[in-house]
Amino acid sequence: xxxxxxxPTLTGTFGMVSSTHWIASSAGMRMLExxxxxxxxxxxxxxxxxxVEPHLNGPGGDLPLIVSSVEDPxxxxxxxQGPAPAGATPxxxxxxxxxxxxxxxxxxxxxxxxxDAWLTLLRDRGTTSARQALEPALHYARHGHxxxxxxxxxxxxxAELFTSDWHPSADQWLVDGAPPEPGxxxxxxxxxxxxxxxxxxxxxxxxxxxxxxxxxxxVLRAWREGFxxxxxxxxxxxxxxxxxxxxxxxxxxxxxxxxxxATWEDAVTASWRGHTIAKTxxxxxxxxxxxxxAMVDExxxxxxxxxALDTVEGVHTLVEAWKLAMADxxxxxxxxxxxxxxxxxxxxxxxxxxxxxQRAALIDAHASRDLRPGSPGGRTPRIAAxxxxxxxxxxxxxxxxxxxxxxxxxxxxxxxxxxxxxxDRWGMLVSATPSGGWxxxxxFIPELGFALGxxxxxxxxxxxxxxxxxxxxxxxxxLTPTMVLRDGIPVLACGTPGGDQQDQWQSVFLLRHLxxxxxxxxxxxxxxxxxxxxxxxxxxxxxxxxVLVAESRLGEDVLDGLRARGxxxxxxxxxxxxxxxxxxxxxxxxxxxxxxxxxxxxxxxxGR
Numbered sequence: 262x263x264x265x266x267x268x269p270t271l272t273g274t275f276g277m278v279s280s281t282h283w284i285a286s287s288a289g290m291r292m293l294e295x296x297x298x299x300x301x302x303x304x305x306x307x308x309x310x311x312x313v314e315p316h317l318n319g320p321g322g323d324l325p326l327i328v329s330s331v332e333d334p335x336x337x338x339x340x341x342q343g344p345a346p347a348g349a350t351p352x353x354x355x356x357x358x359x360x361x362x363x364x365x366x367x368x369x370x371x372x373x374x375x376x377d378a379w380l381t382l383l384r385d386r387g388t389t390s391a392r393q394a395l396e397p398a399l400h401y402a403r404h405g406h407x408x409x410x411x412x413x414x415x416x417x418x419x420a421e422l423f424t425s426d427w428h429p430s431a432d433q434w435l436v437d438g439a440p441p442e443p444g445x446x447x448x449x450x451x452x453x454x455x456x457x458x459x460x461x462x463x464x465x466x467x468x469x470x471x472x473x474x475x476x477x478x479x480v481l482r483a484w485r486e487g488f489x490x491x492x493x494x495x496x497x498x499x500x501x502x503x504x505x506x507x508x509x510x511x512x513x514x515x516x517x518x519x520x521x522x523a524t525w526e527d528a529v530t531a532s533w534r535g536h537t538i539a540k541t542x543x544x545x546x547x548x549x550x551x552x553x554x555a556m557v558d559e560x561x562x563x564x565x566x567x568x569a570l571d572t573v574e575g576v577h578t579l580v581e582a583w584k585l586a587m588a589d590x591x592x593x594x595x596x597x598x599x600x601x602x603x604x605x606x607x608x609x610x611x612x613x614x615x616x617x618x619q620r621a622a623l624i625d626a627h628a629s630r631d632l633r634p635g636s637p638g639g640r641t642p643r644i645a646a647x648x649x650x651x652x653x654x655x656x657x658x659x660x661x662x663x664x665x666x667x668x669x670x671x672x673x674x675x676x677x678x679x680x681x682x683x684x685d686r687w688g689m690l691v692s693a694t695p696s697g698g699w700x701x702x703x704x705f706i707p708e709l710g711f712a713l714g715x716x717x718x719x720x721x722x723x724x725x726x727x728x729x730x731x732x733x734x735x736x737x738x739x740l741t742p743t744m745v746l747r748d749g750i751p752v753l754a755c756g757t758p759g760g761d762q763q764d765q766w767q768s769v770f771l772l773r774h775l776x777x778x779x780x781x782x783x784x785x786x787x788x789x790x791x792x793x794x795x796x797x798x799x800x801x802x803x804x805x806x807x808v809l810v811a812e813s814r815l816g817e818d819v820l821d822g823l824r825a826r827g828x829x830x831x832x833x834x835x836x837x838x839x840x841x842x843x844x845x846x847x848x849x850x851x852x853x854x855x856x857x858x859x860x861x862x863x864x865x866x867x868g869r
Contacts, residue, residue, distance in 0.1 A: 322697025331688030341378025348512030364800025366503030367511025452710025595727025
């Protein structure tokens with residue numbers, strides 16, 4: 262396959278930022294120019310993303326991130342994935358006449374974690390004040406930004422819901438009853454006011470003698486225990502229409518907000534081809550990527566074997582490995598399995614070499630259409646009954662092709678998210694995947710300037726599963742940043758939006774870059790592929806057995822060869838799959854690199 266790039270891989274020695282929106286990337290670079298580090302840059306980028314990509318993330322959403330540095334290389338995960346509220350019990354949903362968590366509306370809300378996590382990163386790893394880091398977001402919320410065409414299209418898709426029921430959302434997002442014109446200035450004065458109130462707490466604390474960290478703690482207290490938590494609790498008591506049509510209030514309270522703090526955790530890691538790949542714990546889907554990389558090596562002939570993703574054999578092997586890993590995700594990954602229960606399995610067992618060799622042996626020359634979870638330690642896998650019932654549901658498997666949300670008229674969303682990677686001149690790398698709190702996920706809270714999320718749709722009401730709805734437990738998120746180390750030093754941070762496809766697209770990138778030798782931008786630009794042959798995480802949780810979604814640039818011969826092996830190939834055109842971001846650092850020379858996805862024409866890297 263002839264390599265092709267839409268733009269060069271950026272290189273330099275000062276700092277690099279890659280994100281899914283050019284304004285956000287520039288805001289992060291501004292922090293580096295002011296002397297901040299990668300954590301400062303990531304926070305500035307993240308808060309701007311909440312303003313300029315409100316259809317993909319917001320203050321009411323979620324955030325996992327990974328940090329590693331030359332000074333402190335052990336990769337650490339910061340979990341900003343909030344749990345289910347105390348009142349979100351299966352019994353409550355049953356009494357409301359629901360057999361699953363809706364795809365939109367206040368009942369689908371997990372505790373917001375994004376703002377808490379961003380501020381925790383700033384306090385613990387950054388160098389600047391909250392006001393310095395949040396100043397760009399405050400500017401764009403107050404004075405406006407040119408609205409993206411995809412934002413306008415998302416608003417158009419739910420305009421009837423806004424005008425008929427979600428009236429606060431209509432007041433914020435509609436202009437004379439219609440979506441804003443692409444390129445017109447959109448403001449969010451309510452969020453700007455909220456930011457000013459939060460930052461006033463920092464200013465008062467510092468004037469009273471608090472340190473930089475103490476000032477950020479004051480902002481966190483105002484968020485967790487002050488006016489923000491109170492307004493969320495009061496607003497959640499109002500009844501609004503959910504996906505499916507039920508008009509119900511939410512259950513989240515101010516106490517739920519107060520009980521959550523973002524937590525630092527050990528990353529789950531695996532050695533692979535001379536690198537260490539770091540992912541989140543089993544409350545995310547990250548361990549599945551580690552499984553796939555090992556299975557592909559096993560099925561391809563060992564860790565020295567070539568894995569050519571421009572061939573039928575290479576694509577087939579990768580896709581079949583993903584089917585097995587996602588079956589394991591459904592059976593074994595989640596935050597709700599009690600230790601000692603049949604549903605609980607240590608991640609080490611899922612990543613054990615002998616177990617993955619057994620799994621890889623299931624890959625043969627023909628495409629599987631079956632959901633085949635494994636039995637680590639001899640355990641019996643259990644899949645949610647509804648996951649099996651939705652196989653072959655009438656949904657379009659390619660409808661989230663560019664990682665942008667596919668939004669139904671009732672606000673239910675498939676495919677979403679933003680991403681940001683930052684590397685600084687001192688060798689700190691940050692990989693973060695903020696999401697949730699979309700403008701279409703729940704009604705706009707006018708007192709605060711944002712919507713709540715709908716992450717609980719990823720939990721099953723059926724009990725006894727790793728991803729069952731249990732108050733206080735985290736939904737098994739699709740958000741999955743990646744950190745790569747070599748000889749114990751971080752060398753690469755990457756990630757992408759795209760719901761269930763995030764790790765699939767990252768596996769293509771990692772194989773092309775770290776094994777195939779393509780440069781960062783070449784690997785981002787290269788043809789992409791994924792499968793939807795497993796239960797989805799988003800409402801209606803459908804599975805599409807045998808489906809393989811591909812970009813036409815893989816070549817007709819390859820696509821025909823995959824069809825001959827039994828894959829149901831959906832050709833999504835030449836430029837449609839993935840929204841990868843990546844930054845890198847060569848530990849020998851100190852040279853930094855960055856790349857961003859051209860698909861959708863809004864992701865950009867900046868740096869020097």
